[in-house]
Amino acid sequence: MTAASAILDRLRLSGRILRMALVAVWAYRLRSCFVILGVGLGIASLTVIVAAIDGAERKAYEIVDTFGPDAIFVIGGDIHNRAVGQRFDTLTYADVEALRQSLPGAYLVVPMRSEHNLPVRFERNKIQVSAIVGATEGYAQVWNWPLAEGRDFTAEDIAQGAKICLIGDTPAQELFGDDSPLGQTIFIDKLPVQIVGRLIYRGTPTGGGTPVDERIILPLSTLTQRFNLDRKYFRALRVKVSSTENMAFQVENLRSLLRHRHGLEEGEPDNFSLLTADEILKFLSMFKGGLLVFLGLTATVAVLVGGFVLANLFYLSVDERKAEIGLKKALGARNGAVLAQFLAEAVILTLLGALLGMTLGMGLAKLLEKLEILEILFSWKVFTWSTLSAVAIGILFGLRPARRAAAMVPIEVLKG
Amino acid sequence: MTAGDTVIRLADIGKSFSQGGAPVEVLKGISLDIAVGEFIALLGTSGSGKSTLMHILGLLDRPSAGSYLLNGQDVAQLADDHLSELRNRMIGFIFQSFYLIPYVSARENVMLPGLYGHTAGRRLRARAEELLALVGLADRMDFKPSQLSGGQQQRVAIARALVNDPQVLLADEPTGQLDSKTSVEILELLSDINRQGRTVILVTHDQQTAAYAKRRIVLDDGRIRNS
Numbered sequence: 001m002t003a004a005s006a007i008l009d010r011l012r013l014s015g016r017i018l019r020m021a022l023v024a025v026w027a028y029r030l031r032s033c034f035v036i037l038g039v040g041l042g043i044a045s046l047t048v049i050v051a052a053i054d055g056a057e058r059k060a061y062e063i064v065d066t067f068g069p070d071a072i073f074v075i076g077g078d079i080h081n082r083a084v085g086q087r088f089d090t091l092t093y094a095d096v097e098a099l100r101q102s103l104p105g106a107y108l109v110v111p112m113r114s115e116h117n118l119p120v121r122f123e124r125n126k127i128q129v130s131a132i133v134g135a136t137e138g139y140a141q142v143w144n145w146p147l148a149e150g151r152d153f154t155a156e157d158i159a160q161g162a163k164i165c166l167i168g169d170t171p172a173q174e175l176f177g178d179d180s181p182l183g184q185t186i187f188i189d190k191l192p193v194q195i196v197g198r199l200i201y202r203g204t205p206t207g208g209g210t211p212v213d214e215r216i217i218l219p220l221s222t223l224t225q226r227f228n229l230d231r232k233y234f235r236a237l238r239v240k241v242s243s244t245e246n247m248a249f250q251v252e253n254l255r256s257l258l259r260h261r262h263g264l265e266e267g268e269p270d271n272f273s274l275l276t277a278d279e280i281l282k283f284l285s286m287f288k289g290g291l292l293v294f295l296g297l298t299a300t301v302a303v304l305v306g307g308f309v310l311a312n313l314f315y316l317s318v319d320e321r322k323a324e325i326g327l328k329k330a331l332g333a334r335n336g337a338v339l340a341q342f343l344a345e346a347v348i349l350t351l352l353g354a355l356l357g358m359t360l361g362m363g364l365a366k367l368l369e370k371l372e373i374l375e376i377l378f379s380w381k382v383f384t385w386s387t388l389s390a391v392a393i394g395i396l397f398g399l400r401p402a403r404r405a406a407a408m409v410p411i412e413v414l415k416g
Numbered sequence: 417m418t419a420g421d422t423v424i425r426l427a428d429i430g431k432s433f434s435q436g437g438a439p440v441e442v443l444k445g446i447s448l449d450i451a452v453g454e455f456i457a458l459l460g461t462s463g464s465g466k467s468t469l470m471h472i473l474g475l476l477d478r479p480s481a482g483s484y485l486l487n488g489q490d491v492a493q494l495a496d497d498h499l500s501e502l503r504n505r506m507i508g509f510i511f512q513s514f515y516l517i518p519y520v521s522a523r524e525n526v527m528l529p530g531l532y533g534h535t536a537g538r539r540l541r542a543r544a545e546e547l548l549a550l551v552g553l554a555d556r557m558d559f560k561p562s563q564l565s566g567g568q569q570q571r572v573a574i575a576r577a578l579v580n581d582p583q584v585l586l587a588d589e590p591t592g593q594l595d596s597k598t599s600v601e602i603l604e605l606l607s608d609i610n611r612q613g614r615t616v617i618l619v620t621h622d623q624q625t626a627a628y629a630k631r632r633i634v635l636d637d638g639r640i641r642n643s
Contacts, residue, residue: 009534016531027519327515330476331529332504332580334497411476414511 017337021344031313035349036356038309039393043357043386044364045302048374049295050382051365055375056291060284064277066202068144072239072251073275074258089233090271095261096237103257105250108240110135110142111220115227120216121187122175129171130214132188134223134234139166140199142238150182150197153219161221165193168215169201191226193218251276303389306353307397310346314401318342325405326413339406346398347391354390358382423487423583423615424450424473430481431468442468443479444638450617452583455610457629458619465638467588470619474507474586475499487583504533508577510587514569516561516576522548523557526575533580540579547575551605567598574605578614585609585616591625603628 025032077088099109114133140152172181181195202212224231241250368374431443442465460466471477484492516525526544548557551571591599610616618629634641
């Protein structure tokens with residue numbers, strides 16, 4: 001026999017064994033159903049979990065994207081080691097000026113502070129707005145927050161303490177419905193201001209708190225003057241840098257500049273906090289890591305249960321089919337051929353289980369998304385993981401029963 | 417190979433099992449030549465070693481001692497895979513309980529040994545159908561075993577034993593589960609197959625069955641009894 005014909009022989013035998021396995025899968029339909037169900041339920045949970053993890057990841061990137069990879073957020077006070085009685089009013093206008101003038105790469109520095117829960121009125125329509133934010137020119141730009149219509153604040157607006165505002169999507173809807181709010185005058189408490197811009201709907205809450213879309217933004221000067229706030233400190237500030245290269249270096253620059261200005265000695269903790277996209281991502285991936293471990297464990301258990309179901313039913317099946325196995329061996333099937341047939345049966349069933357599981361899982365995931373319980377993303381990962389784990393389960397849990405079948409001695413199982 | 421050549425030569429075959437630590441000798445020096453085209457009855461009561469000898473003849477078991485030449489090749493201590501291949505090619509098995517695969521048709525049952533061999537699918541199928549016609553089941557090829565009578569099932573098994581054109585047919589109590597009329601038909605069929613030149617070894621405990629064979633070998637307590 002030549003090498004080529006030996007290979008052809010092998011291929012032909014493999015095809016024949018595969019066909020025998022398919023016939024047996026059909027012949028033992030009840031066993032097949034249980035294995036497919038057992039594995040399918042495991043794969044379904046795996047599918048939901050992979051989709052949920054992918055969804056969480058997409059969400060994380062959305063949040064980071066909204067935050068802006070080229071932005072640094074500075075908050076007064078140290079959120080990492082919040083000492084009791086620590087002051088939050090540590091950022092001053094002098095700091096802002098210093099940053100504007102001497103932080104390399106920073107092209108936009110916007111300080112902010114806010115008043116909360118003020119009544120806002122337009123004609124007879126009265127609402128409560130959770131956050132009135134004071135900011136300087138470039139507010140929309142510094143938050144990567146496009147305007148649906150109108151314009152951003154300019155330096156003159158700030159200098160003059162102009163009575164104008166940008167309005168968030170929620171109050172705009174509440175006060176004006178589908179009409180354009182541009183040019184209209186609303187009363188914030190008792191202060192009349194003209195709307196010059198409407199911010200687009202953002203949706204994504206940047207980590208708890210009140211929804212960002214409920215805001216109304218005033219020039220910082222207007223807010224401090226009209227609402228009698230002190231004029232030295234503000235709460236937070238956004239810095240935009242022109243290049244995201246060396247972000248860590250730029251953050252360090254900012255930190256040491258602020259530390260120097262606040263007169264902090266070496267070893268003293270920061271009295272302000274810096275937040276960057278990287279940091280948010282780190283936090284989110286930590287969160288995702290926890291999710292991954294928990295859900296991964298759950299999925300593993302679910303899939304393993306499917307595997308045990310398979311192993312058990314296959315042991316039973318091998319017992320039930322002793323005569324068939326012994327006969328095939330007597331008629332010249334090698335041990336390998338018997339092993340291959342049972343493994344093929346197992347893998348065919350787990351693959352069918354994977355198919356069922358993916359269908360079930362995707363349906364379930366869609367449902368969870370509709371109910372707004374989970375953020376879901378289907379990717380090739382779902383398919384790959386499901387298929388791979390199905391094959392792995394088939395081989396892993398099918399191997400022992402298949403080996404047992406292959407090791408059967410014909411004369412012991414063929415009596416008489 | 418032509419009639420008269422030796423197809424099987426057993427020389428001083430011994431077989432012992434250990435039972436509860438003590439070795440039990442089941443075969444005690446069996447020497448036997450079987451020529452091509454013979455029809456042999458292997459007779460013996462239970463416990464005579466008849467089954468063990470049949471297992472060794474059928475390459476389902478290895479002797480503990482002695483040599484077994486099958487077609488001139490010493491097969492006494494070959495590895496499992498090699499024995500599988502030889503069984504597939506050289507020996508056709510017929511069992512008392514037929515041992516058909518319940519969930520496939522008669523045709524596919526007959527094809528089974530061929531699936532592990534080297535015959536192309538189409539030829540194998542044609543051969544199976546030809547053999548089913550030969551055993552009188554041309555109109556039952558698509559029947560499942562459960563749809564066939566005992567005699568018909570044994571005919572399927574005989575067709576299956578012939579599908580790889582083996583040198584030796586090994587029939588282990590082939591009529592043990594059949595009524596007397598059907599038994600006669602099956603034994604006639606085996607005689608026909610033998611007349612066409614194939615070596616047939618018939619293992620039985622029944623004198624009447626053995627009467628169909630041309631030569632009788634009686635096993636008694638692990639030895640061939642001279643008769």
